[in-house]
Amino acid sequence: xxxxxxxxxxxxxxxxxxxxxxxxxxxxxxxxxxxxxxxxxxxxxxxxxxxxxxxxxxxxxxxxxxxxxxxxxxxxxxxxxxxxxxxxxxxxxxxxxxxxxxxxxxxxxxxxxxxxxxxxxxxxxxxxxxxxxxxxxxxxxxxxxxxxxxxxxxxxxxxxxxxxxxxxxxxxxxxxxxxxxxxxxxxxxxxxxxxxxxxxxxxxxxxxxxxxxxxxxxxxxxxxxxxxxxxxxxxxxxxxxxxxxxxxxxxxxxxxxxxxxxxxxxxxxxxxxxxxxxxxxxxxxxxxxxxxxxxxxxxxxxxxxxxxxxxxxxxxxxxxxxxxxxxxxxxxxxxxxxxxxxxxxxxxxxxxxxxxxxxxxxxxxxxxxxxxxxxxxxxxxxxxxxxxxxxxxxxxxxxxxxxxxxxxxxxxxxxxxxxxxxxxxxxxxxxxxxxxxxxxxxxxxxxxxxxxxxxxxxxxxxxxxxxxxxxxxxxxxxxxxxxxxxxxxxxxxxxxxxxxxxxxxxxxxxxxxxxxxxxxxxxxxxxxxxxxxxxxxxxxxxxxxxxxxxxxxxxxxxxxxxxxxxxxxxxxxxxxxxxxxxxxxxxxxxxxxxxxxxxxxxxxxxxxxxxxxxxxxxxxxxxxxxxxxxxxxxxxxxxxxxxxxxxxxxxxxxxxxxxxxxxxxxxxxxxxxxxxxxxxxxxxxxxxxxxxxxxxxxxxxxxxxxxxxxxxxxxxxxxxxxxxxxxxxxxxxxxxxxxxxxxxxxxxxxxxxxxxxxxxxxxxxxxxxxxxxxxxxxxxxxxxxxxxxxxxxxxxxxxxxxxxxxxxxxxxxxxxxxxxxxxxxxxxxxxxxxxxxxxxxxxxxxxxxxxxxxxxxxxxxxxxxxxxxx
Amino acid sequence: xxxxxxxxxxxxxxxxxxxxxxxxxxxxxxxxxxxxxxxxxxxxxxxxxxxxxxxxxxxxxxxxxxxxxxxxxxxxxxxxxxxxxxxxxxxxxxxxxxxxxxxxxxxxxxxxxxxxxxxx
Numbered sequence: 003x004x005x006x007x008x009x010x011x012x013x014x015x016x017x018x019x020x021x022x023x024x025x026x027x028x029x030x031x032x033x034x035x036x037x038x039x040x041x042x043x044x045x046x047x048x049x050x051x052x053x054x055x056x057x058x059x060x061x062x063x064x065x066x067x068x069x070x071x072x073x074x075x076x077x078x079x080x081x082x083x084x085x086x087x088x089x090x091x092x093x094x095x096x097x098x099x100x101x102x103x104x105x106x107x108x109x110x111x112x113x114x115x116x117x118x119x120x121x122x123x124x125x126x127x128x129x130x131x132x133x134x135x136x137x138x139x140x141x142x143x144x145x146x147x148x149x150x151x152x153x154x155x156x157x158x159x160x161x162x163x164x165x166x167x168x169x170x171x172x173x174x175x176x177x178x179x180x181x182x183x184x185x186x187x188x189x190x191x192x193x194x195x196x197x198x199x200x201x202x203x204x205x206x207x208x209x210x211x212x213x214x215x216x217x218x219x220x221x222x223x224x225x226x227x228x229x230x231x232x233x234x235x236x237x238x239x240x241x242x243x244x245x246x247x248x249x250x251x252x253x254x255x256x257x258x259x260x261x262x263x264x265x266x267x268x269x270x271x272x273x274x275x276x277x278x279x280x281x282x283x284x285x286x287x288x289x290x291x292x293x294x295x296x297x298x299x300x301x302x303x304x305x306x307x308x309x310x311x312x313x314x315x316x317x318x319x320x321x322x323x324x325x326x327x328x329x330x331x332x333x334x335x336x337x338x339x340x341x342x343x344x345x346x347x348x349x350x351x352x353x354x355x356x357x358x359x360x361x362x363x364x365x366x367x368x369x370x371x372x373x374x375x376x377x378x379x380x381x382x383x384x385x386x387x388x389x390x391x392x393x394x395x396x397x398x399x400x401x402x403x404x405x406x407x408x409x410x411x412x413x414x415x416x417x418x419x420x421x422x423x424x425x426x427x428x429x430x431x432x433x434x435x436x437x438x439x440x441x442x443x444x445x446x447x448x449x450x451x452x453x454x455x456x457x458x459x460x461x462x463x464x465x466x467x468x469x470x471x472x473x474x475x476x477x478x479x480x481x482x483x484x485x486x487x488x489x490x491x492x493x494x495x496x497x498x499x500x501x502x503x504x505x506x507x508x509x510x511x512x513x514x515x516x517x518x519x520x521x522x523x524x525x526x527x528x529x530x531x532x533x534x535x536x537x538x539x540x541x542x543x544x545x546x547x548x549x550x551x552x553x554x555x556x557x558x559x560x561x562x563x564x565x566x567x568x569x570x571x572x573x574x575x576x577x578x579x580x581x582x583x584x585x586x587x588x589x590x591x592x593x594x595x596x597x598x599x600x601x602x603x604x605x606x607x608x609x610x611x612x613x614x615x616x617x618x619x620x621x622x623x624x625x626x627x628x629x630x631x632x633x634x635x636x637x638x639x640x641x642x643x644x645x646x647x648x649x650x651x652x653x654x655x656x657x658x659x660x661x662x663x664x665x666x667x668x669x670x671x672x673x674x675x676x677x678x679x680x681x682x683x684x685x686x687x688x689x690x691x692x693x694x695x696x697x698x699x700x701x702x703x704x705x706x707x708x709x710x711x712x713x714x715x716x717x718x719x720x721x722x723x724x725x726x727x728x729x730x731x732x733x734x735x736x737x738x739x740x741x742x743x744x745x746x747x748x749x750x751x752x753x754x755x756x757x758x759x760x761x762x763x764x765x766x767x768x769x770x771x772x773x774x775x776x777x778x779x780x781x782x783x784x785x786x787x788x789x790x791x792x793x794x795x796x797x798x799x800x801x802x803x804x805x806x807x808x809x810x811x812x813x814x815x816x817x818x819x820x821x822x823x824x825x826x827x828x829x830x831x832x833x834x835x836x837x838x839x840x841x842x843x844x845x846x847x848x849x850x851x852x853x854x855x856x857x858x859x860x861x862x863x864x865x866x867x868x869x870x871x872x
Numbered sequence: 873x874x875x876x877x878x879x880x881x882x883x884x885x886x887x888x889x890x891x892x893x894x895x896x897x898x899x900x901x902x903x904x905x906x907x908x909x910x911x912x913x914x915x916x917x918x919x920x921x922x923x924x925x926x927x928x929x930x931x932x933x934x935x936x937x938x939x940x941x942x943x944x945x946x947x948x949x950x951x952x953x954x955x956x957x958x959x960x961x962x963x964x965x966x967x968x969x970x971x972x973x974x975x976x977x978x979x980x981x982x983x984x985x986x987x988x989x990x991x992x
Binding site for chain 1: 898899900903904915916917918920921924940942943944946947948949
């Protein structure tokens with residue numbers, strides 16, 4: 003039976019002269035133990051044994067003479083061995099150092115693992131560098147990552163010369179029938195060339211035919227590896243079979259390799275071709291468009307051409323495209339959100355501060371240590387060690403701490419990432435793992451941090467006046483003026499960094515509280531939501547759709563525990579905010595950007611009652627607003643204010659929405675946008691007058707969770723072929739939306755607290771050290787009649803100066819950091835005075851405590867014994 | 873070398889194990905003897921450390937055996953006690969005997985301390 007891998011690795015580290023016998027013994031004993039005590043115990047035992055072997059018989063060159071390695075390597079190994087002995091001789095000190103390093107390196111590793119995915123790890127697309135993403139730039143809301151419509155995509159594809167090929171995709175869902183219960187699948191609808199352009203690998207089949215995306219083409223589908231394995235049992239004969247998608251037969255033409263299944267791409271069950279009809283609605287912008295640049299064409303050149311085409315489109319189709327422009331982005335930019343660079347820069351700043359703080363703390367510790375080792379160092383140099391040799395020895399010793407801290411830091415990072423994965427919903431976090439890049443980064447930190455925290459003490463304590471150190475008791479006050487000054491600088495820096503992080507974390511926490519507590523305008527606590535997808539082949543006509551919803555809502559309204567039920571084609575704050583052009587009768591439009599626009603929702607009669615949105619003027623929809631009657635609309639207060647001046651003036655007003663005339667019959671209260679910003683102008687039209695195929699169900703109940711089974715049963719009873727998905731209380735959906743923000747917020751808080759603890763313990767250590775060095779002086783003062791309170795005051799005054807400087811610098815630095823973060827500070831001013839005052843008071847109090855405790859201990863000393871101390 | 877170098881407790885254990893094992897003394901068997909008889913949870917590595925020291929002092933001698941399959945094709949290193957080792961052991965045990973003579977009743981109540989590490 004072979005030893006566990008960990009034991010074998012550890013045995014590689016042992017002295018080659020005993021390795022064979024030791025390893026043989028362990029393997030023999032392991033085999034016997036496994037038979038008697040069970041394998042698990044035997045494994046644990048053998049690893050511990052191997053660890054002991056690595057410690058007690060550390061690796062040595064077989065012939066420790068000049069023949070192996072040069073002098074540098076030999077002394078390095080000597081110093082390393084000495085370092086290991088030092089670590090073992092002072093367990094408490096070592097534990098503090100390793101823990102501090104572990105926290106700091108762990109924090110940096112976590113953040114690096116984020117950056118690794120965002121910046122370093124290759125995307126599963128071929129040559130992502132030569133891909134360019136074409137985004138629409140929205141004149142109304144200023145978004146610059148907008149999708150394009152099908153006709154726009156076709157126009158761009160026909161006119162752009164910078165791209166070899168250009169493809170489009172959009173996320174949607176399809177209903178699968180004919181294989182057991184009706185199921186809703188996550189689908190990516192793509193142009194036929196996308197799979198080739200991204201060079202995605204197919205494990206089965208040949209992919210889409212080139213004309214699969216032309217209107218009227220026969221249905222084809224490519225399935226994901228995950229779906230194929232999980233739902234189709236990895237059927238090798240799947241290619242050529244037919245799946246009923248949205249009631250339409252689609253031939254399976256391929257299975258994608260699993261390489262593509264990362265992040266939110268991993269949610270896709272099936273890939274189906276778009277139907278690229280030039281007659282599709284030009285304002286319906288849903289496609290994410292990207293293309294392969296021709297060799298030698300830069301993103302900037304492609305961007306210039308795309309802008310020209312956008313200008314041409316704007317003049318050719320003023321109704322839908324006036325003011326719109328477009329840009330070309332690189333893959334990395336396209337994959338991340340607009341805030342991501344800011345968040346990453348902040349996180350990186352914060353964790354590097356934590357690392358600096360930890361190093362400052364350790365430098366202080368090592369400095370105090372070094373003062374105690376002056377004698378040893380003096381003897382070394384007296385015996386002929388050069389200064390560089392001694393410095394090298396001290397650095398190598400601390401390398402042992404760096405390596406231990408790095409290993410422990412990896413553990414901290416792994417734990418932290420597991421925690422993050424457990425609480426975050428975003429697929430981004432599921433992608434994070436400790437891979438080769440992360441290991442390399444952590445290794446680098448483990449090697450570099452000892453240089454950071456050991457170089458100053460090493461240089462400091464080996465200054466040429468070290469002859470002093472040979473004299474017995476030659477400690478002088480607090481290890482010399484220079485060392486004291488270094489310590490003061492370190493303390494000021496530490497306090498400053500901690501204050502900066504505290505300011506930032508406090509502001510971010512307030513922003514998070516504001517964003518989760520912001521009144522959304524919807525009563526989310528008593529609202530249950532679900533999505534319904536009516537199969538098109540059964541509910542092909544508006545009348546059939548209308549009829550179905552009518553029946554379902556009637557059933558639900560009369561069910562127990564349900565106060566109101568409604569449907570909407572858009573869940574506010576969760577779904578996207580597609581905007582439509584609005585023409586208000588009699589309103590002047592001097593410039594293109596003054597054109598009116600609104601977010602449109604199609605809702606049923608009791609929508610406002612179900613969502614808990616007040617109707618502030620006029621009336622909600624009624625059963626009278628049906629097909630054949632004059633088309634009516636409700637608008638929200640924001641729209642009424644913007645285009646008519648007030649709710650009262652809006653009532654009865656006429657306008658047209660994407661060319662269709664409507665009359666305002668009511669004005670509703672505002673709801674926030676998905677970004678929790680002030681409301682967009684919104685138009686609500688009646689689902690009786692414009693039935694929607696897919697819709698979300700809104701059910702108001704005092705206990706939404708309890709109402710869920712009732713709702714499910716009613717839907718099933720009415721038509722079991724209608725798939726329901728995503729049934730959950732609205733509050734839960736909103737919380738989930740914010741979960742990533744909470745994760746990031748908690749990270750900032752955790753780092754700030756870590757920084758505070760490091761700074762406070764650093765201050766404590768420095769004050770205790772200087773107090774202990776001054777025991778004799780204190781004794782003299784007390785003997786000469788100084789009161790303990792006088793001494794306390796004197797010593798605290800000296801620290802107070804340092805604290806004040808650190809605090810001042812930190813508050814200024816914190817403001818700089820906060821301004822950098824201002825896009826994240828939701829409804830919080832980056833210079834919120836209460837935050838700065840609060841941080842100053844909190845840090846002052848902690849600093850006072852951290853210095854008062856050691857000072858009090860020092861003043862409590864009996865002057866006689868203090869004087870006798872030598 | 874001093875005429876009668878003193879032996880640490882663990883060194884005594886290892887030498888006693890070698891006496892018991894005769895020509896079958898090697899890492900695992902010595903380790904097992906000490907674990908079984910002395911109830912000490914020691915590591916194989918520390919057994920080797922001590923054997924190295926004993927060999928250096930001339931109290932034990934080693935010989936390399938044949939590779940066996942149960943050890944993954946690795947060889948055993950056998951250890952045997954040497955005359956000098958026997959003398960030192962006898963001396964140590966006799967000293968202990970003399971020190972404890974007549975003390976048995978008092979010692980019964982004492983809880984044995986646990987010097988897991990041998991000092992050297």
